[in-house]
Amino acid sequence: xxxxxxxxPGSHVKLKDHDAGETxxxxxxxxxxxxxELNAELDTLQEEMYAAGRNSVLMILQGMDTSGKDGAIxxxxxxxxxxxxxxxxxKVPTEHELAHDFLWRVHRVTPELGMxxxxxxxxxxDVLVVRVHDxxxxxxxxxxxxxxxxxxxxxxANGTIVLKFFLHISRKEQEERLLxxxxxxxxxxxxxxxxxxxxxxxDAYQEAYEDALSRCxxxxxxxxxxxxxxxWFRNLAITETLVETLRPYRPSWKxxxxxxxxxxxxxxxxxxxxxxG
Ligand code: ADP
Numbered sequence: 001x002x003x004x005x006x007x008x009p010g011s012h013v014k015l016k017d018h019d020a021g022e023t024x025x026x027x028x029x030x031x032x033x034x035x036x037e038l039n040a041e042l043d044t045l046q047e048e049m050y051a052a053g054r055n056s057v058l059m060i061l062q063g064m065d066t067s068g069k070d071g072a073i074x075x076x077x078x079x080x081x082x083x084x085x086x087x088x089x090x091k092v093p094t095e096h097e098l099a100h101d102f103l104w105r106v107h108r109v110t111p112e113l114g115m116x117x118x119x120x121x122x123x124x125x126d127v128l129v130v131r132v133h134d135x136x137x138x139x140x141x142x143x144x145x146x147x148x149x150x151x152x153x154x155x156x157a158n159g160t161i162v163l164k165f166f167l168h169i170s171r172k173e174q175e176e177r178l179l180x181x182x183x184x185x186x187x188x189x190x191x192x193x194x195x196x197x198x199x200x201x202x203d204a205y206q207e208a209y210e211d212a213l214s215r216c217x218x219x220x221x222x223x224x225x226x227x228x229x230x231x232w233f234r235n236l237a238i239t240e241t242l243v244e245t246l247r248p249y250r251p252s253w254k255x256x257x258x259x260x261x262x263x264x265x266x267x268x269x270x271x272x273x274x275x276x277g
Contacts, residue, residue, distance in 0.1 A: 003233070003236060003240050004165070004224040004241045005241070006217075006222050006223075006224055007222060007224070008217070009217050011214065012214045013209075013225070014214040015191075015210055019227060020168045020170040020173065020227050020228060021227065022233070023077070023230055028170065028230075028232050032232060035075075035236040035239060038081050038236070038243050039076070039239055040239055041247075042076075043244055044080045046080045046081060046116050047081060047249065048250065048257065049116070049246070050115070050116070050252055051257055051260075052253035052254075052257050053256070054119060054252060054253060054256050055114075055159045056109055056110075056111040056112060056160045056161070057115075057116045057117060057163070057242075057246070058117045058161070059121055059163050059242065060119045060163070060164040061073065061122075061164065061165050061167065062124050062164070062166050063165075063166060064202070066173075066177040066178060066195065066196055067167035067168070067169045068167050068231055068234055069120050069167060069171070070255050071122050072238055074237050076235055077116075077118065080116060084107075084114065084116050085115070086116075087119075088109045088117065089121060090119065091119040092119075093105065100149075102123060103124035106119075107151070109157055109185070110160065123148060124164075124216075127208065127212050128209065128212065131208045145215040145216055149215075149216055149218055149221075152221035152222070157220075160244065161245060161249070162220065164216075164217075164224065165223075165224050165238055166213060166226060167234060168226055168227055173229045178195055213225070214245055226238060
């Protein structure tokens, strides 16, 4: 059974129906062991994808504050080849960015073939924080779901494998994580009064997430709900979903690599015979 929930296109997501504390019957030790195996396989898959240059990966991470986007990136990417990876974080847009359409700053940094791209927040903020805080009129953000689907389908048609992860934590878990930050000086740098302010809009955010997940989960760019109350399970679930998604591409990447090898060997043989002749 997969550890994440893949949102069926056209279905309506109710986050309350998903247990953020789910661990699929695993304990932490078993989870860590499985994670290590899958992470090693992910390393191999990334190396082959990088060399073959036929596809790229775009992994989008979204979730409420403290849901573990940074931690997930650290754990899942830890063993990958940094040369083939790029992480992009999306903050409050600058004036220059706001003077363009909302996808402009995003499209500029989508991963080229061979690259493993990660978005820490993404264009989904434009139907999340923007919607919750009325930063643009309703008529404007309402159109964005379709625009996002068209954009992601363009990426997919050009070889990008798009996976979108919603890190699902409970309201109580968020409170505990915020309070833990106050209690440890070593963690207090992560604190922000804004996190508590945003927490007051919890229900509006959950509703905005439900709409984004329901309207923008497509066959070529699916959304996955990740039970994220337990950090070790969150990392395992993301890694498993990545590996399961990328594994079927392996034969095509191997074929590309073999073709490249044959072409290089033929080139070398031609060079040698020229020199010898
Ligand atoms: P982190 O991702 O670690 O929380 P920050 O504390 O800098 O990083 O948060 C980034 C902030 O930027 C978030 O509050 C997020 O909602 C905001 N943001 C990102 N994209 C947009 C956007 N398009 N419009 C408005 N705010 C945005």
